[in-house]
Amino acid sequence: MNIRPYEEKDRKGVIALWNQCGLLAPQNDPHKDIDRKLKVDADLFLVGVVNNDVVATVMGGYEGHRGWINYLAVSPDYQRKGYGQAIMKAVEGLIIAKGCPKINLQVRNTNQTVIAFYNAIGYGNDQVVSLGKRFENDN
Numbered sequence: 001m002n003i004r005p006y007e008e009k010d011r012k013g014v015i016a017l018w019n020q021c022g023l024l025a026p027q028n029d030p031h032k033d034i035d036r037k038l039k040v041d042a043d044l045f046l047v048g049v050v051n052n053d054v055v056a057t058v059m060g061g062y063e064g065h066r067g068w069i070n071y072l073a074v075s076p077d078y079q080r081k082g083y084g085q086a087i088m089k090a091v092e093g094l095i096i097a098k099g100c101p102k103i104n105l106q107v108r109n110t111n112q113t114v115i116a117f118y119n120a121i122g123y124g125n126d127q128v129v130s131l132g133k134r135f136e137n138d139n
Helices: 008-020 030-039 083-097 112-120
Strands: 002-005 045-050 053-062 067-074 103-105
Touching: 002 083, 008 030, 008 045, 008 053, 008 067, 030 045, 045 083, 053 083, 067 083
Parallel strands: 067 103
Antiparallel strands: 002 045, 045 053, 053 067
16 A cells, blocks of 8 residues: 555545445535545545555544544445555654644544554544534534
8 A cells, every 4th residue: 555645636536435434424514524634734634545445544643732533434445454554554644743742633433443553553542532623514
């Protein structure tokens, strides 16, 4: 798998992958999410490509205090091959290079498989409650 920054030609494949992995939520328009990301730290939006197909994605971020991970996805056909770990290691390296001391991420508490994946690569439950406030509904 070749890991590289997102390019506009990847958009269709990225959104198809997110859909395949169940990452799309009704309140989020994936096109708007991509457009928003490209305005802030676009270098932290990575894709993993095999035979010209997008098989993995991750959006990283760093706002000066904490790093964040969003939209980690690996095609079900390519899971359990180390691709998730590889793309996470790549984005972590980029975020750390910006001076970030800690990375946060959110996983739905019902997604035990993904929680187990993150536990296996060193992420733990910080025993905090995630709160949010929506300013724009993409629908």
